[in-house]
Structure formats: C-alpha cells, structure tokens
Amino acid sequence: MILGLDVGASFAKAILVDENLKIIEKQILPVEDLKTAALRTLNSFIRKIDEELRGRIGVVAASGGGSRFIGEEAFGLPVKRIDEITAIGLGGLLLANRDEGLVVSAGTGTAIVAVYNGGRTIKHVGGTGVGGGTVLGLSRRLLGLSIFEDLENMALKGDAGRVDLTVGDIVGGPIGIIPADATASNLGKLTCKSKAEDVAAGIFNMVSQTIGVLAAMAAKAYDLENSIILVGMLPKSKIVSKIICETIKMFGAEVVVPGDCEYASALGAAASIYRQFDSLHAQTR
Ligand SMILES: Nc1ncnc2c1ncn2[C@@H]1O[C@H](COP(=O)(O)OP(=O)(O)OP(=O)(O)O)[C@@H](O)[C@H]1O
Ligand SMILES: [Mg+2]
Numbered sequence: 001m002i003l004g005l006d007v008g009a010s011f012a013k014a015i016l017v018d019e020n021l022k023i024i025e026k027q028i029l030p031v032e033d034l035k036t037a038a039l040r041t042l043n044s045f046i047r048k049i050d051e052e053l054r055g056r057i058g059v060v061a062a063s064g065g066g067s068r069f070i071g072e073e074a075f076g077l078p079v080k081r082i083d084e085i086t087a088i089g090l091g092g093l094l095l096a097n098r099d100e101g102l103v104v105s106a107g108t109g110t111a112i113v114a115v116y117n118g119g120r121t122i123k124h125v126g127g128t129g130v131g132g133g134t135v136l137g138l139s140r141r142l143l144g145l146s147i148f149e150d151l152e153n154m155a156l157k158g159d160a161g162r163v164d165l166t167v168g169d170i171v172g173g174p175i176g177i178i179p180a181d182a183t184a185s186n187l188g189k190l191t192c193k194s195k196a197e198d199v200a201a202g203i204f205n206m207v208s209q210t211i212g213v214l215a216a217m218a219a220k221a222y223d224l225e226n227s228i229i230l231v232g233m234l235p236k237s238k239i240v241s242k243i244i245c246e247t248i249k250m251f252g253a254e255v256v257v258p259g260d261c262e263y264a265s266a267l268g269a270a271a272s273i274y275r276q277f278d279s280l281h282a283q284t285r
Contacts, residue, residue: 001056003045003077004270006087006263007031007038007066009108010132011233013266014045016053021094021271025049026263028233031066038062038070046075061269063087082269089115089122090275091268092229095258101227104215105264106234106244108133112215114222119275125218130210132234138203143196151200152237158197160205163190182250183209208240212247219253228255231264 001024006013009031016025027045031037046054062070063082070079092103093115100118102125105111112125132148140146145154161181165188167173168180186206190199211234219225228248235241235257248255260267 001053001058002270002273003042003057003060004263004266004268005038005042005060005062005064005067005070006265006269007034007041007062007064007070008233008265009034009065011107011262012037012041012064012066013263014041015263015266015270016045016049016057017267017270019274021267021274023260023263023267024053026260026266028262034066035069037066039074042070042074059273061273063265063269080273082272084265085111085113085124086122086272087265087268088231089113089268090119090271091264091266092231092258093119094267094271095231095260095264096227096229096256097258098227098229100224101229102215102219102222102224103229103231103264104211104218104244106131106211106230106232106240110211110214110232112218114218114224119271123222125222128210128214130207132207132232135203135207135234139200142199142203148237152204152239154197155200155204155239158195158199158201160198160201162198163187163194163202164205165189178250186210204237204239205243208243209247212244213251215244215255216248216251216253219248220251225253228253230255230257231261233262235261 004015014027060077060079063084088105100116103113109129109131111127114123136146164183165185167182167184170184174180241257245255
C-alpha cells in the first residue's frame with residue numbers, strides 16, 4: 001500500500017491506497033505551519049489507521065509545497081517526493097475516470113494541468129494566483145471575517161448582482177455569446193455602503209468566475225473542451241463549484257467535479273509510485 005500526502009498552503013491531505021488505487025483511509029488537516037505540517041499530518045494519519053494497515057505501507061508519496069520539509073524518511077517509512085504537476089494531473093484523471101482532461105486544481109491558488117493518453121503525457125498549462133486564498137484575504141480586509149464556512153453562509157444570503165456591473169448594465173442587453181446578466185466588471189458597483197452579504201457574494205463570484213473563464217480558455221487552447229476536471233478543496237464549496245461550472249458551460253466546455261476532489265493530488269502522488277513500479281517491471285521483463 002502507498003500513503004499519499006499532499007501538503008498545500010492551507011490544508012494537508014493524507015490517503016492510504018491499495019494497489020488498485022482504491023482509497024482505504026483519508027484525512028484532511030489544516031496547515032498551521034508549512035514547515036512542520038507534513039510530519040504532523042503523517043503522524044496523525046499513522047495513529048488514526050489500524051496497526052495491520054500501518055504495517056502494509058511501502059512508501060510515503062509526498063507532494064505539495066509543504067512536502068519539501070519532510071526528508072527522505074519519516075516514522076520509519078521511506079519518503080519519495082512527487083512533482084506536484086504530475087500529482088494533480090494523475091489524481092484528477094483517476095478521480096474522474098477519464099483518459100484525458102484539463103485538471104483545474106482550485107486551492108489556495110489555482111493550477112491548471114493538461115493530461116493526455118491515460119496520464120502518459122502531462123503538461124503544466126499555468127494557472128492563476130486567484131483562488132481560495134483570495135477569498136479569505138479579501139474577506140479578512142473587507143468584512144473582518146476569515147472563517148470560510150461563515151463567509152459562504154454570508155454569501156448565500158447576498159446578491160452579487162448588487163456589487164457587480166453586468167453586461168446588461170453597460171450595453172443594455174446581451175453581447176456576442178454573453179448573456180445580459182453575465183458579469184462585465186466584478187465588484188464594479190461596490191461602494192462603502194454595500195451590504196456585507198452582497199460583498200461576500202461578490203468576492204465568491206469574482207474568484208469563481210476568474211477560475212471558470214481561465215479553465216474554459218485553457219481547455220479550448222489545449223483541445224480538452226469536453227473534459228475539464230475540477231479538483232482541490234475550493235470546489236467542495238457549493239457556491240464556488242456552481243459558479244465555476246456555470247461559467248465553463250457558458251463558454252461551451254464541459255466540466256465534472258469528481259468525488260474526493262480535495263484528495264486529487266494525494267491520490268495522484270500515490271498513483272505515480274505505482275506507475276514507476278509498472279514501468280520498471282516493463283523494462284526488466
Ligand atoms: N469547508 C471548505 N469548503 C471549501 N473550501 C474551503 C473550505 N475551507 C476552506 N476552503 C478554501 O479552500 C482553500 C484551500 O484549498 P486546498 O486545500 O485545495 O489548497 P491547498 O492545497 O492548501 O493550496 P495550494 O494547492 O494552492 O498550495 C482555502 O484557501 C479556502 O479558501
Ligand atoms: Mg493543493
């Protein structure tokens with residue numbers, strides 16, 4: 001069995017997978033200190049799983065920014081670092097059960113990876129610094145709040161249409177392929193008097209639409225319009241995934257949000273180890 005670890009800027013995810021890449025156990029913990037998060041998460045996960053399973057772990061496959069602090073061995077287990085782009089690409093493809101796809105990892109920031117041929121070709125498309133960290137940072141300053149669930153509830157009660165300028169506001173109707181109620185300028189109507197709920201809705205809208213537009217454009221450029229795979233923790237938010245998916249569909253592309261989307265990189269890291277075994281066997285056969 002392989003223990004997949006993904007230590008991101010906000011959350012660390014650990015999973016245990018068997019040789020069929022079935023997820024046996026999983027755990028997610030907030031990251032307080034990036035330097036110690038990998039070891040803390042590993043320690044907590046190893047204690048959580050039962051002893052028999054623990055004895056069957058062959059290697060820890062570690063990915064994500066915080067994995068660089070873990071070293072080559074931890075708690076008696078060998079650790080192998082896996083490139084994050086590979087982990088995102090393979091994990092997204094496996095969760096969505098696809099042969100190719102544009103994997104959009106919406107976390108603290110957003111990374112975009114194009115994957116073809118069952119994961120044999122993986123290309124880093126790029127990404128944007130607009131992501132979950134942007135929601136929290138702007139909300140901290142504008143609303144004095146940074147608890148994600150509270151912000152989400154606030155946004156649900158608000159109306160982004162009261163802080164965003166729509167296409168209809170400016171041109172009086174639809175334009176090209178864009179309907180009248182689409183956003184022309186995120187937060188373009190925001191004032192000191194805007195209600196907190198509307199501000200929260202506007203922040204969620206801006207971040208989600210930015211990710212959605214970028215994903216749709218990248219999918220067109222990489223010929224993957226029928227297979228956008230949205231992963232990361234941020235799409236666990238119903239508001240976020242709804243807006244990202246609506247935006248992508250408005251541009252004529254197709255998107256799925258697979259179950260366990262927050263574990264994509266942890267799964268991909270583990271899968272990449274099995275893949276290395278496979279190619280090694282193929283070479284020695
Ligand atoms: N309950 C929640 N549901 C959905 N999203 C959440 C929730 N709690 C926090 N978030 C958002 O998820 C973001 C983190 O997502 P994720 O864990 O995928 O990123 P990360 O892997 O830590 O970061 P990165 O990959 O960019 O280094 C936070 O910035 C926050 O905005
Ligand atoms: Mg991440």
